[in-house]
Amino acid sequence: MAASAGVAQLYRDILKAAKRFPSIKRQQILEDIKIEFHANKAMSNKEEVAKARQVAVSSLQQLRDYVGLGGSGDGQVQLKGTV
DSSP states (O other): OHHHHHHHHHHHHHHHHHHTOOOTTHHHHHHHHHHHHHHTTTOOOHHHHHHHHHHHHHHHHHHHHHHTTTTTSOSOOOOTTOO
C-alpha cells in the first residue's frame, strides 16, 4: 500500500512539474505522462516496476531542473551521461 502511495505522489509531482514546462507541446506531454502511468498501472513484475519507477524519478528530476531555471541561470541543462 505504501508503494502505491509513493507512485501516486510521484505521478502528481511529475504532472505538476510538466504543467510548468515551457513548451508548445505541453498538453501532449501531459497526456503522454497520463497514458504511460495508466498503461503501467497493472504492472506486476518487480524488476519492471523498479525500472519504470527509476525512469519516472529521473524524468521528474530533469523536469524540475529545467523548470527551475526560471531565467536566473544561464539557460543550460546538462543531461546525465553527457559531457
